[in-house]
Amino acid sequence: MKKNDMILILVVLIVGIISYGIVNAIKHNDESNLKVIIKHKGVVVKEYAFTHETQKTYVLDSEDEVNVVQIKNGEVSVTEANCHDLICVKTGAISKPGEIIVCLPHKFTVEIVSNEMLNELDDIVE
């Protein structure tokens, strides 16, 4: 390995850490008025208001694609799925606005958003 390789690795590492910091800073602001939005193939299939007391289980079952979403104790997680990589299950629980669980094989996402973020996202899409 040359010296330039080390520099490049260091730069990538620093950029990665800084951008992680930025992403995290955006995530943590507004903690009220949260919503859990469940989407399948880009379409919202379910929305729940999300507070610490919310207790819900949502089961997606369409064309042999199964994902089970559990909301309890202020956390959201995908507890079961039949996709091939199971990244959605391995992601674990999310609890903050801006966090997302993704199941790429099923085009399935579970996200926590605040109202504020929802408006911003609409602006980006438009």
Next chain:
Amino acid sequence: MRKVKGAVDTRKLVLISVLVAQGMVLGYIEKMLPIPFIVPGAKLGLANIITLTAIYFLNFKESSAVVLLRVFLTAATFGSLSSFLYSLSGGVLSLIAMAGLLKVFKDELSLISISIIGSISHNMGQLIVAAIIIHNVLILTYLPFLLIIAIPTGIFVGIVARALIQYLQKTNFIR
């Protein structure tokens, strides 16, 4: 050797075909490996070994052929539409990034650096397509993780590609 105008160089044709076949097999092997990452879009990127080797020995047009043929044939044999879009965007983006770097910084950067950049662009391409397919920009918040994951996978791919290139040079197959 006498060159006929417009004739196909058989050595090159063989090299391109073998690289395409190797790329397809590596992609298939990668699919069977258990996925150690918990970040969507992250991949080991074994096919990048082939892309890097192609760029090293062939010109841009020919290495594009290697990448595109691999992507199309993989999709036709064991792919779906979305997996085709993922590998197309990842493959083309890493091809362009690595070919550009190799051309401009051939003396300054080793294959390891080039393959790290290749891994980053490969992952980014896949994540951007994923964001479009699932209609969700929030997935881009995984980009920082992909940057960091690209370091070990890029080093691994770079080392393997270097070994393959050195071996091919020794066999005297490529002149």
